[in-house]
Amino acid sequence: MRDASPLAVYLNDYQQPAFVVESLELDFDLAAAATEVTTRMAVRRNPEAVEPDAPLRLYGDGVELVSFTVDGAKPAEGLLEQDAEGLLLHGLPEAARLEIVSRCHPDQNTALEGLYASSGNLCTQCEPEGFRRITFFPDRPDVLTTYRVRLEADRAQYPVLLANGNRVEAGELDGGRHYAVWEDPFLKPSYLFALVAGDLACQRDTFTTMSGREVQLELYVEAHNADRCDHALASLKRAMRFDEEAFGREYDLDVYMIVAVDDFNMGAMENKGLNLFNAKYVLASPDTATDDDFVAIESVIAHEYFHNWSGNRVTCRDWFQLSLKEGLTVFRDQEFTTDCTLFGVKRIDDVAMLRAFQFPEDAGPLAHPVRPDHYAEINNFYTLTVYEKGAELIRMLRTLIGRETFRRGLDVYFERFDGQAVTTDDFVAVMAEVSGRNLTPFKRWYTQAGTPRVTAATSFDGPGGQARITLTQETPPTPGQEHKELVVIPMRVAFLDAKGQRITAHQKGGEVQDEWVLELSEGEQTFRFEELSDSPTAISWLRGFSAPVILNANQGVDELAHLLAYDDDAFARWEAAQTLFRRAIRSRIEHDAADTALEAAIEHALAALLRDEAIEPVLLATILQLPPTRELAELFERVDPVRLRNERDDLEKRLYMPLTEAMQQIQPKLDDVDNGAFTAEAMGRRQLRNRLLALRVAARDQAAVPEALAQYQKARSQTMRMGALNAVNELDHEARQVLLADFEKRYRDDPLVLDKYFGLQAGSQVAGGFERLDALLEHPGFRWTNPNRVRAVLGPFMARNERHFHQDDGEGYRRMGGFVEKLDAMNPQTAARLAQPLTRWRKVDTARGEQMRAELERLAALEVSRDLRDVIERALAE
Numbered sequence: 001m002r003d004a005s006p007l008a009v010y011l012n013d014y015q016q017p018a019f020v021v022e023s024l025e026l027d028f029d030l031a032a033a034a035t036e037v038t039t040r041m042a043v044r045r046n047p048e049a050v051e052p053d054a055p056l057r058l059y060g061d062g063v064e065l066v067s068f069t070v071d072g073a074k075p076a077e078g079l080l081e082q083d084a085e086g087l088l089l090h091g092l093p094e095a096a097r098l099e100i101v102s103r104c105h106p107d108q109n110t111a112l113e114g115l116y117a118s119s120g121n122l123c124t125q126c127e128p129e130g131f132r133r134i135t136f137f138p139d140r141p142d143v144l145t146t147y148r149v150r151l152e153a154d155r156a157q158y159p160v161l162l163a164n165g166n167r168v169e170a171g172e173l174d175g176g177r178h179y180a181v182w183e184d185p186f187l188k189p190s191y192l193f194a195l196v197a198g199d200l201a202c203q204r205d206t207f208t209t210m211s212g213r214e215v216q217l218e219l220y221v222e223a224h225n226a227d228r229c230d231h232a233l234a235s236l237k238r239a240m241r242f243d244e245e246a247f248g249r250e251y252d253l254d255v256y257m258i259v260a261v262d263d264f265n266m267g268a269m270e271n272k273g274l275n276l277f278n279a280k281y282v283l284a285s286p287d288t289a290t291d292d293d294f295v296a297i298e299s300v301i302a303h304e305y306f307h308n309w310s311g312n313r314v315t316c317r318d319w320f321q322l323s324l325k326e327g328l329t330v331f332r333d334q335e336f337t338t339d340c341t342l343f344g345v346k347r348i349d350d351v352a353m354l355r356a357f358q359f360p361e362d363a364g365p366l367a368h369p370v371r372p373d374h375y376a377e378i379n380n381f382y383t384l385t386v387y388e389k390g391a392e393l394i395r396m397l398r399t400l401i402g403r404e405t406f407r408r409g410l411d412v413y414f415e416r417f418d419g420q421a422v423t424t425d426d427f428v429a430v431m432a433e434v435s436g437r438n439l440t441p442f443k444r445w446y447t448q449a450g451t452p453r454v455t456a457a458t459s460f461d462g463p464g465g466q467a468r469i470t471l472t473q474e475t476p477p478t479p480g481q482e483h484k485e486l487v488v489i490p491m492r493v494a495f496l497d498a499k500g501q502r503i504t505a506h507q508k509g510g511e512v513q514d515e516w517v518l519e520l521s522e523g524e525q526t527f528r529f530e531e532l533s534d535s536p537t538a539i540s541w542l543r544g545f546s547a548p549v550i551l552n553a554n555q556g557v558d559e560l561a562h563l564l565a566y567d568d569d570a571f572a573r574w575e576a577a578q579t580l581f582r583r584a585i586r587s588r589i590e591h592d593a594a595d596t597a598l599e600a601a602i603e604h605a606l607a608a609l610l611r612d613e614a615i616e617p618v619l620l621a622t623i624l625q626l627p628p629t630r631e632l633a634e635l636f637e638r639v640d641p642v643r644l645r646n647e648r649d650d651l652e653k654r655l656y657m658p659l660t661e662a663m664q665q666i667q668p669k670l671d672d673v674d675n676g677a678f679t680a681e682a683m684g685r686r687q688l689r690n691r692l693l694a695l696r697v698a699a700r701d702q703a704a705v706p707e708a709l710a711q712y713q714k715a716r717s718q719t720m721r722m723g724a725l726n727a728v729n730e731l732d733h734e735a736r737q738v739l740l741a742d743f744e745k746r747y748r749d750d751p752l753v754l755d756k757y758f759g760l761q762a763g764s765q766v767a768g769g770f771e772r773l774d775a776l777l778e779h780p781g782f783r784w785t786n787p788n789r790v791r792a793v794l795g796p797f798m799a800r801n802e803r804h805f806h807q808d809d810g811e812g813y814r815r816m817g818g819f820v821e822k823l824d825a826m827n828p829q830t831a832a833r834l835a836q837p838l839t840r841w842r843k844v845d846t847a848r849g850e851q852m853r854a855e856l857e858r859l860a861a862l863e864v865s866r867d868l869r870d871v872i873e874r875a876l877a878e
């Protein structure tokens with residue numbers, strides 16, 4: 001491996017920093033064209049360092065050095081070395097004071113890392129290695145210090161000056177300039193530094209913490225967005241309360257600020273006391289944001305807030321430990337959304353996402369462990385594996401050691417490592433300590449890539465008798481990891497009787513129970529149950545999706561239909577339907593024909609579900625949906641994606657055609673859904689109404705199209721408007737054009753809503769996809785320098801427009817390759833991300849795969865960024 005990527009960074013090479021930074025002062029003379037930064041730091045040799053006389057490494061990336069002094073004097077000839085990574089300072093004494101003056105150019109920064117300009121404001125993004133684009137510094141997460149920051153700028157252009165912590169001073173200066181001084185009392189690494197200078201409106205609120213301290217909440221947006229802040233502020237307060245109640249975590253500063261930024265590479269950033277957010281995850285009103293947007297905003301706000309403890313107070317030693325903060329924080333935000341907003345279906349939504357995005361990542365050329373051991377470009381490791389699979393590992397730990405012990409472990413973890421930079425091993429060690437368990441075998445989940453495959457088989461002896469469950473596990477090889485070890489898999493199971501009730505039994509020497517967590521740690525293991533109270537009609541496997549594995553339990557159609565009708569575990573119930581859908585698709589692709597008996601049984605089960613008065617609307621809506629193509633593709637070694645999409649759509653049509661009347665009958669009960677309520681119930685009913693409409697259109701119900709038109713016209717919310725648009729978006733029908741044209745006219749000047757229009761147009765398989773793509777890129781609202789706009793067009797084109805992206809002459813691949821190339825010159829991080837669909841060339845049929853590969857090879861021959869090169873090289877590696 002080492003030879004394959006000579007520029008890579010290796011976990012095994014980790015060494016403590018040679019110097020600690022005892023304090024830091026930053027003075028910014030801010031202007032968009034050129035900003036001058038004076039950096040003063042007190043450094044001291046780290047007693048723990050390996051080499052006693054090592055030089056001080058100050059990283060710098062594209063920063064101009066203006067002057068440099070050590071204890072007030074210029075360093076002697078030869079002591080200060082400048083190289084590709086920044087500066088190396090030799091011959092330092094035990095302790096010294098450095099003063100560095102440097103310059104950077106925010107208005108030329110289209111990469112959106114470091115200090116940059118967005119909509120006339122100045123802002124920063126430092127995670128993971130952006131601070132070195134602002135000044136020379138030991139920019140690594142294990143160098144923590146306190147910051148005092150002085151900002152100076154033109155008052156008219158930048159009336160608001162913000163940085164981390166508390167504002168301790170502010171005032172006027174000559175020439176229309178002003179300044180502010182901020183101090184952050186908490187130790188932090190440079191990746192959590194932030195500043196903002198701009199003309200922004202502030203929405204305020206307060207929160208009283210559990211110990212009775214009042215915290216000022218401040219949300220900064222452009223003045224014209226001031227009426228779209230309520231939901232974000234309300235979400236923040238809910239998150240703060242939840243973190244106290246569920247995790248005992250209290251906020252620590254007197255002010256918590258959030259700033260909405262138009263041009264942002266990711267969702268948001270947890271800078272200490274000063275979160276920066278992609279405007280998309282802040283701004284919402286019922287007219288502009290769908291229920292899904294509201295839920296996403298709430299979850300991102302909570303995620304960034306939760307980082308204050310899981311990430312900021314306790315941070316990462318190095319970037320290999322990224323999941324230490326991200327996996328844990330995703331887990332925490334999932335708990336929040338489950339308890340406060342979505343309840344049972346949250347788990348289903350998360351599993352669907354994991355399967356559609358993380359499983360393919362784990363099975364493809366970019367597969368990597370949750371804790372990688374080397375990387376060429378860390379920006380490329382902000383992945384679904386580190387975030388979502390990382391959260392699954394935390395969830396499994398909780399399942400294995402129990403909720404209470406886990407919660408105690410978290411308290412110990414936060415207390416013990418407060419103010420420190422630590423590792424995932426440290427985290428697991430705490431959980432081992434509080435539970436008294438040996439969790440060493442569990443740690444393989446962190447170091448081993450790939451999704452384990454589990455099989456399950458059972459046998460029974462009739463009522464009062466015994467049951468045996470035999471489980472096996474195997475993890476397929478991934479790049480660089482040919483041989484896989486066994487992992488610890490918590491399998492939650494229950495037996496259901498003919499009425500769908502849980503059966504009781506006990507394991508040898510164990511208590512009588514009606515649900516078990518089986519721990520599979522061997523390659524094959526048999527679990528025995530005695531004195532079953534009844535004979536099982538069905539087995540409910542992997543309840544709550546207790547482990548991120550691919551399960552094959554070989555269940556019969558009747559058994560699956562039974563689970564679909566009765567299972568009290570929402571995930572397992574949904575999974576029964578998903579298994580049936582997958583089986584039907586597999587049969588169509590592998591045998592080139594529909595399994596009519598199977599499809600009739602599915603239709604029958606769906607009909608029963610539609611008649612079920614007791615099922616929650618949101619669960620019904622979720623169950624009725626077939627898996628997306630990108631998830632179905634994982635069922636096959638290689639598959640023609642255009643055909644797969646067609647088979648999926650055809651299956652949907654055939655299953656739901658006979659059910660149109662049943663669907664119509666539910667509709668009147670949902671006529672009052674557009675009521676502006678944001679309760680789980682109201683959102684669930686709107687979701688069901690929109691799902692039924694879309695399924696009826698897909699099933700060619702003639703009445704559905706005029707209904708979609710009427711729904712759009714009458715809509716008072718974005719949710720219902722988008723519901724109508726989504727329903728007709730695959731129809732080559734006038735209705736589609738009429739609605740889209742109206743939508744475009746209505747929201748032409750509202751970039752975040754216009755992105756939805758871009759997505760509908762780019763993601764539709766209706767003929768003329770390339771012409772539409774050209775038109776979108778020429779649209780006055782489109783900008784290559786804005787990641788949201790670029791993602792809104794290219795994302796859906798690659799993710800759901802199989803017909804055009806995978807057009808058999810390779811036109812889609814060449815176009816996308818060309819766009820990635822163009823974007824790479826401006827914004828490497830976003831370009832590398834958008835290149836990822838092209839890396840899946842081994843999963844599509846060979847004719848297409850070769851064309852995709854050719855496009856990757858064309859890009860590989862160009863001079864591209866390190867971000868993009870890393871992705872392409874891994875995609876092309878043998």
Ligand code: PHE
Pocket residue numbers: 125127128265266267268269270303304326382
């Ligand atoms: N740390 C951020 C989060 O998880 C994500 C992020 C990474 C943002 C890198 C910007 C740059 O919320």
Ligand code: ZN
Pocket residue numbers: 303307325326329
């Ligand atoms: Zn995060």
